Structure formats: structure tokens, C-alpha cells
Amino acid sequence: MGNAKLWGLKKSPWVFHVAAASCNNCDIEILDLITPRWDVERFGIVLVGSPRHADALLVTGVLNRKNLPRVLRVYEQTPKPCLVIGIGSCTCHTHMFESSYNVVGPYDKYLPVDVYIPGCPPKPEAMILGIVKALKRL
Amino acid sequence: MNIVKILFQYVVFPGFIFTGVVGLFLTWIDRKVTARIHWRVGPKWFQPYADFLKLLLKETIVPEGSSKTLFLLAPLFGIISMSIFAVMLFSMNFNPTTTFIGDLIVIVYLLALPAIGIVLGGSASKNVLAGVGASREMTQYLAYELPFLIAIATIILKAGGSIKFGEIILAQQAGGPFLYSISGVITAVVILLTIQAKLSYVPFDIPEAEQEIMAGPYIEYSGVALALYKLGRAMMLFLLPLFLISLLWGGFADWWAIPKFLLIIVLIVLIKNTNPRLRIDQALKFFWLGLGVLSIIGLVFAYYGL
Numbered sequence: 397m398g399n400a401k402l403w404g405l406k407k408s409p410w411v412f413h414v415a416a417a418s419c420n421n422c423d424i425e426i427l428d429l430i431t432p433r434w435d436v437e438r439f440g441i442v443l444v445g446s447p448r449h450a451d452a453l454l455v456t457g458v459l460n461r462k463n464l465p466r467v468l469r470v471y472e473q474t475p476k477p478c479l480v481i482g483i484g485s486c487t488c489h490t491h492m493f494e495s496s497y498n499v500v501g502p503y504d505k506y507l508p509v510d511v512y513i514p515g516c517p518p519k520p521e522a523m524i525l526g527i528v529k530a531l532k533r534l
Numbered sequence: 535m536n537i538v539k540i541l542f543q544y545v546v547f548p549g550f551i552f553t554g555v556v557g558l559f560l561t562w563i564d565r566k567v568t569a570r571i572h573w574r575v576g577p578k579w580f581q582p583y584a585d586f587l588k589l590l591l592k593e594t595i596v597p598e599g600s601s602k603t604l605f606l607l608a609p610l611f612g613i614i615s616m617s618i619f620a621v622m623l624f625s626m627n628f629n630p631t632t633t634f635i636g637d638l639i640v641i642v643y644l645l646a647l648p649a650i651g652i653v654l655g656g657s658a659s660k661n662v663l664a665g666v667g668a669s670r671e672m673t674q675y676l677a678y679e680l681p682f683l684i685a686i687a688t689i690i691l692k693a694g695g696s697i698k699f700g701e702i703i704l705a706q707q708a709g710g711p712f713l714y715s716i717s718g719v720i721t722a723v724v725i726l727l728t729i730q731a732k733l734s735y736v737p738f739d740i741p742e743a744e745q746e747i748m749a750g751p752y753i754e755y756s757g758v759a760l761a762l763y764k765l766g767r768a769m770m771l772f773l774l775p776l777f778l779i780s781l782l783w784g785g786f787a788d789w790w791a792i793p794k795f796l797l798i799i800v801l802i803v804l805i806k807n808t809n810p811r812l813r814i815d816q817a818l819k820f821f822w823l824g825l826g827v828l829s830i831i832g833l834v835f836a837y838y839g840l
């Protein structure tokens with residue numbers, strides 16, 4: 397039972413893209429992953445439109461007072477088990493917005509983040525590497 | 535003994551399990567061909583099975599405030615109706631003279647059930663986008679059902695007024711497939727486009743338009759319920775082309791059915807990949823004014839025996 401679950405999860409991680417106040421560069425780089433050049437559908441990775449269908453949340457952007465409750469709500473709406481993958485330097489720490497009054501800090505204060513992928517924006521290769529690492533950790 | 539046999543027919547072959555396994559394989563063909571058209575590599579052959587297994591073992595969430603029973607029962611409509619349809623289709627094709635009474639009217643109703651399941655599930659889930667999706671599904675159902683019914687009427691006319699499925703196949707075995715005539719070709723085009731809409735593939739994926747309303751009626755579904763919806767869709771992908779073959783192309787009881795079937799599947803995938811999505815009003819116009827008129831022309835041709 398456990399093995400089958402793990403195999404299914406590893407072979408078909410469906411990702412939902414949570415754009416939490418990013419500058420859009422990370423989002424566009426995520427879309428690069430499904431273009432013919434990188435084609436992550438080879439590994440069963442599909443971008444889905446609803447957090448209810450998702451196995452992994454790709455969060456982008458810096459966490460602030462306004463979007464923290466929304467991100468938490470999306471996390472609660474996702475059926476477990478689910479991975480949280482932070483994409484971009486914004487998610488790892490607070491990046492260039494460090495001294496802003498509005499920023500509440502990195503994601504792992506609030507969510508169980510599985511892997512951070514630094515870069516501003518990270519390359520698609522780096523994202524694939526990060527996702528592979530997250531799946532290996534399971 | 536008899537009951538065991540009937541249960542075996544509905545549950546294992548050619549009912550639920552057989553149709554489900556083959557249907558999931560066909561969704562792989564669909565995804566692979568799509569990927570090749572995009573110049574991508576595409577998923578491995580076990581991908582749909584991995585997806586299905588993963589969804590089965592995941593948590594199923596029932597959204598707050600939804601109608602729980604209806605929400606969880608709605609995915610079953612499609613699966614049950616498709617299992618019954620599979621048994622009728624196979625027994626009629628391999629044994630057209632049986633006393634088993636399968637007429638086209640029942641089949642038309644069975645084919646309507648998956649759409650009704652989607653509408654009920656979408657409305658039960660208390661989500662605005664799912665509600666929009668359900669209302670679009672309903673409109674689209676009304677749109678494609680008109681040309682579909684006229685096409686069925688054409689086939690009944692060509693079979694000499696018989697609504698029995700077995701007699702339609704026998705008539706084709708005696709006098710050649712209906713497809714090889716003007717009205718036959720017109721009817722085939724109409725039914726092919728209706729199949730596209732019944733599967734809600736592009737250009738008729740209006741109910742679940744991913745870029746506008748996310749996943750439409752499926753938006754709140756997760757885990758087992760979503761898996762059942764996917765399975766129902768996969769079974770339709772297997773059965774509807776077979777239905778077209780048995781109505782117009784002389785049944786599928788011989789080996790020639792396999793190339794015919796693959797041709798129809800590839801045609802469906804090609805239409806899916808080379809067209810933009812229509813708006814719901816455009817789809818209604820297309821089905822009622824375009825295909826409706828075309829199917830009536832087919833009916834007139836069939837009346838004069840062409």
C-alpha cells in the first residue's frame with residue numbers, strides 16, 4: 397500500500413502554481429518547463445488548474461501580510477500528501493524586500509517547505525533538479 | 535450460474551474493468567500523439583495508470599457546504615452507464631441475433647448520463663466556477679443532442695425503420711456498410727463531431743475551459759472521485775468510436791475494426807490539436823445551424839436512398 401502510493405506520487409506529480417506576489421519572472425520560467433524544450437510531461441508532471449487536483453504546490457514570490465492567509469488557505473485546500481516547492485530567491489529568504497514593513501519572512505516559518513530553488517529567476521534545469529531532489533526525499 | 539455470467543459481463547469483460555483498462559491506454563495514445571504534434575516526447579505508456587493509482591490513494595476532500603451524497607455519487611453516473619453500454623455494444627456486435635433487446639433509444643439515454651453526472655457534480659460542489667462549468671455543460675448538451683438525434687434517425691431510416699441495434703448491424707452485413715453513400719458520409723461527420731463534444735475535447739471543451747474557469751465542474755473534486763471521473767471519460771474515449779463503427783462502418787466483429795478504430799481515434803486527436811476553443815454561443819450556433827442543417831440534408835438523402 398505504502399509502496400504503491402509512493403510510486404504513484406513519484407510518477408505523476410501534478411503541480412499547482414501559487415503565484416504569491418511574485419514579479420512574474422518565476423512564473424514565466426515555470427511555464428518554460430512545459431514547452432517542447434524541457435517537456436516535463438515526460439515525467440508525468442502536469443500543470444493543473446485547481447489546488448484540489450495538485451500533488452505539489454509551486455510557490456513563487458515573497459510572502460507578505462496580505463497573501464500569507466491566502467497561501468495558507470490554498471495549502472489547506474490541497475489534498476494530502478502534498479509537496480511544497482519554493483521557486484525563486486524570493487521564497488528562500490526575503491530577497492531584496494528584506495527591510496520592507498510588509499514582508500513576513502520565509503515560507504518555512506509557516507509551511508512545511510520540501511525544497512527551495514534559489515535563483516532570480518531559477519533556470520528551468522535548476523527547477524527540474526529541485527523537483528527531482530524533492531521526489532527523492534519522499 | 536446465469537447470474538455469475540451476467541455479473542462477469544458487466545464487471546470484467548466487456549464491462550467495467552476491460553473498458554477501463556483499454557480506455558486508460560487510449561488516453562495515453564491521446565497524450566502521446568498530442569505531444570508528438572507539439573514536437574515533444576510525451577509521457578511513458580504507464581502514465582495514465584500511475585495517475586489513476588495516485589488519485590485512488592490520495593485524500594478525497596468534500597468541500598464545506600456542498601451536498602455531500604450527490605457530490606460523491608455524481609462520478610458514478612458516467613461509469614455505470616458506460617459499463618452497461620459496453621456490454622450492449624459488445625454483445626450486439628459479436629452476436630447480433632440474440633434476444634437481448636438493445637435499441638438505439640436506450641443507447642441515446644445511456645450516452646446522456648455522463649453529461650448529467652457532470653452537471654449534477656458541478657452543481658453540488660458549491661463552487662462558482664463549477665457552477666459556470668455545469669451550466670455550460672448543460673447548454674452544450676442541448677446543442678449537440680439535436681444533430682446527434684437527427685443522425686440517429688438517419689441511421690434508423692437507412693436500416694429500414696428498425697431501432698434494434700442488432701438489426702442495424704445485420705442490415706449492414708447484408709447490404710454493405712452505411713458509410714459508403716452520401717448520406718452515410720454526412721452522418722459520419724455529424725456523429726464524429728458530436729463524439730468530440732461528448733468527450734469535451736477541444737474545440738468543444740467549453741465546460742472545462744482551463745484558461746477561463748480552471749477545471750469547470752471538476753474543480754472541487756479530488757482523490758477517488760476525480761479518478762472516477764477520469765475513468766469515465768477514458769471509457770467514453772474507448773466506446774464512442776466503437777459506437778460509430780458499429781452504426782456506420784459495419785460493426786467491429788472482424789480484424790478490420792482495429793485500423794478503423796485507430797483511424798477514428800487519430801482523427802479525434804487531430805481535430806483536438808488543430809482547433810481553438812469555441813465560445814458557448816458559437817458552439818450552439820455551430821451545432822444547431824451548421825450541423826443541424828447538415829444532418830437534415832443527410833436525412834433527406836437517406837430518404838431518397840442515396
Ligand code: SF4
Pocket residue numbers: 417418419420421422456457458483484485486487491515516517518
Ligand atoms: S525570485 Fe526574482 S524573478 Fe522570482 S519572483 Fe522573486 S524577484 Fe521575481
